[in-house]
Amino acid sequence: MADYKCENVKPYDESKGKKEQVEQMFDAIADNYDPMNRLMSLGNDKAWRREAIDSLKGVAPKRILDVATGTGDLAIMANERLRPDSVVGIDISEGMLNVGRKKIADMGLDGVIELRVGDSTALEFADGSFDAVTVAFGVRNFESLAKGLSEMCRVLRPGGVAAILELSEPSNWFFKLGYKFYTKVVIPVFAKLLSKDTQAYVYLPQSIEAFPQGEEMKALLKDCGFSDVKVRTFTFGTCSFYYAKK
Numbered sequence: 645m646a647d648y649k650c651e652n653v654k655p656y657d658e659s660k661g662k663k664e665q666v667e668q669m670f671d672a673i674a675d676n677y678d679p680m681n682r683l684m685s686l687g688n689d690k691a692w693r694r695e696a697i698d699s700l701k702g703v704a705p706k707r708i709l710d711v712a713t714g715t716g717d718l719a720i721m722a723n724e725r726l727r728p729d730s731v732v733g734i735d736i737s738e739g740m741l742n743v744g745r746k747k748i749a750d751m752g753l754d755g756v757i758e759l760r761v762g763d764s765t766a767l768e769f770a771d772g773s774f775d776a777v778t779v780a781f782g783v784r785n786f787e788s789l790a791k792g793l794s795e796m797c798r799v800l801r802p803g804g805v806a807a808i809l810e811l812s813e814p815s816n817w818f819f820k821l822g823y824k825f826y827t828k829v830v831i832p833v834f835a836k837l838l839s840k841d842t843q844a845y846v847y848l849p850q851s852i853e854a855f856p857q858g859e860e861m862k863a864l865l866k867d868c869g870f871s872d873v874k875v876r877t878f879t880f881g882t883c884s885f886y887y888a889k890k
C-alpha cells in the first residue's frame with residue numbers, strides 16, 4: 645500500500661509498478677527531454693537549479709551525489725559552480741543517462757562527472773559517502789518517497805546537506821488558476837509538438853498535484869532523518885526548494 649498519494653500516481657495503467665512505468669516513460673521522452681524542459685518551464689529551470697546549487701556553496705562539498713540525475717543538467721551545474729572533486733549521478737533510465745553522458749563527453753568532463761544506472765530508493769553507496777546530495781524534479785517519481793529520502797540521508801556524511809528541487813502548485817488562488825490553465829491546456833500542446841509520449845505530460849501535473857508540499861514535505865524530511873529543514877518557493881510557487889541537513 646502506498647504511504648503517499650503521489651506513489652499511486654503512475655504514468656500509464658495499473659498493470660506495472662510505478663518504478664517500471666517511470667523508467668519506461670523517461671526512456672521514451674529522453675531525446676526531447678531537455679528542450680521540452682526548457683520550453684515548459686519557460687527557461688526558469690536553469691535559474692531554479694542555480695539557486696539549489698548555490699545554496700551549497702557554504703558547505704563546499706567535495707563529493708556530490710545527484711539523485712535522479714536524468715540528462716545530468718544539475719550534475720553539470722554542480723561541477724561548474726562548486727568545483728568538487730567528483731560528482732556521481734544516478735538514474736533508473738538508461739535513455740536519460742545516455743543523453744547526459746553525451747553532453748558530459750562533449751564538454752570533456754568524463755573524468756569528473758560519472759553517470760550510473762541506480763535506484764534512488766536502494767542506493768549502492770556506503771553510509772556517509774557524500775558531502776552533498778542533490779535532486780531536481782525527481783522525488784515526485786519515486787515509488788517509495790520515504791525510502792528515497794531516507795537513502796539520501798543515509799549516504800550523506802553527518803553535517804552534509806541535501807538540496808531538493810520539486811515542481812509544486814501555487815498556493816495563491818489567482819496564480820493557481822493560471823498554473824492550472826498552463827499545465828492542462830498549454831503543456832499538452834507543447835507535448836503534441838515536441839514529445840513522443842503525450843501521456844508523460846498528463847502524468848506531470850497529476851504527480852505534482854499529489855506530491856506533499858511545504859510543511860508536509862518538511863515534516864517528511866525530518867521523519868527521514870534530516871534536521872534544520874528549510875523551504876523556499878520560486879516563480880509564483882511553481883517550484884519548491886528544500887534544504888535539509890543531516
Ligand SMILES: C[S@@+](CC[C@H](N)C(=O)[O-])C[C@H]1O[C@@H](n2cnc3c(N)ncnc32)[C@H](O)[C@@H]1O
Binds near residue numbers: 736762765
Ligand atoms: C523529471 S526528470 C529530472 C531529471 C534531472 N534531475 C533534471 O533536473 O532535469 C526525473 C528523473 O528521475 C528519474 N527517476 C525516477 N525514479 C527514480 C528512482 N527511483 N531512482 C533513480 N532515478 C529515478 C527518472 O528516470 C528521470 O530521469
